[in-house]
Amino acid sequence: QSALTQPASVSASPGQSITISCAGSSSDIGTYKLVSWYQQHPGKVPKLIIYEASRRPSEVSTRFSASKSGNTASLTISGLQADDEADYYCSSYVGSSNWVFGGGTKLTVL
Amino acid sequence: QMYLQESGPGLVKPSEALSLTCTVSGDSITTNSYYWDWIRQPPGKGLEWIGTVYYTGTTYSSPSLQSRVTISIDTSTNQFSLKMISVTATDTAVYYCARRSAASLRQGAFDLWGQGTMVTVS
Numbered sequence: 001q002s003a004l005t006q007p008a009s010v011s012a013s014p015g016q017s018i019t020i021s022c023a024g025s026s027s028d029i030g031t032y033k034l035v036s037w038y039q040q041h042p043g044k045v046p047k048l049i050i051y052e053a054s055r056r057p058s059e060v061s062t063r064f065s066a067s068k069s070g071n072t073a074s075l076t077i078s079g080l081q082a083d084d085e086a087d088y089y090c091s092s093y094v095g096s097s098n099w100v101f102g103g104g105t106k107l108t109v110l
Numbered sequence: 111q112m113y114l115q116e117s118g119p120g121l122v123k124p125s126e127a128l129s130l131t132c133t134v135s136g137d138s139i140t141t142n143s144y145y146w147d148w149i150r151q152p153p154g155k156g157l158e159w160i161g162t163v164y165y166t167g168t169t170y171s172s173p174s175l176q177s178r179v180t181i182s183i184d185t186s187t188n189q190f191s192l193k194m195i196s197v198t199a200t201d202t203a204v205y206y207c208a209r210r211s212a213a214s215l216r217q218g219a220f221d222l223w224g225q226g227t228m229v230t231v232s
Contacts, residue, residue: 045224057216098172
């Protein structure tokens with residue numbers, strides 16, 4: 001299976017909002033709701049921030065939200081803060097008990 | 111509180127086998143609530159799913175790696191393992207073990223990760 005497609009980088013100023021897309025196909029995102037998002041600071045372990053396409057763990061800030069439409073999932077971060085600067089990865093179930101990640105998006109807070 | 115910890119050699123010679131173990135502490139690995147996965151990340155690159163094992167011993171692997179990968183579980187020691195044969199420099203990466211929910215709650219989410227272990231093939 002192919003990796004999901006994410007923009008290599010996005011940037012915005014503190015307080016602004018950004019959206020990161022995660023493009024898949026009818027075989028993965030388009031069929032299954034099992035999309036999750038991860039935040040990874042440099043040198044750190046990935047952290048789950050969204051699961052089942054739009055659900056947020058209780059310990060994750062409400063500034064993080066996500067959705068899925070057709071073959072594309074999206075992560076939105078509102079009220080950007082300096083600590084949001086990190087790499088973000090989407091992941092999806094692709095059937096046959098297999099999983100795939102996106103290539104990752106580097107978020108820069110200007 | 112459950113913890114995962116990877117262990118294994120940090121340096122492997124080309125064409126040899128890479129073997130890693132993930133020790134699960136804080137709860138039993140035989141719970142039916144989770145799958146146990148391996149994920150890797152080459153330096154400066156993205157995450158790649160390698161494969162998974164369930165407490166029953168059922169395993170699944172990425173099609174691109176399955177010919178070289180064996181994943182197993184040892185319930186007596188609360189550990190699961192990864193073996194990758196015929197490694198090359200492209201297998202150099204940080205290898206993570208992770209827990210993935212099998213239940214309806216957080217289904218499919220990798221919600222707990224080990225700290226990762228760097229494996230260099232050289």
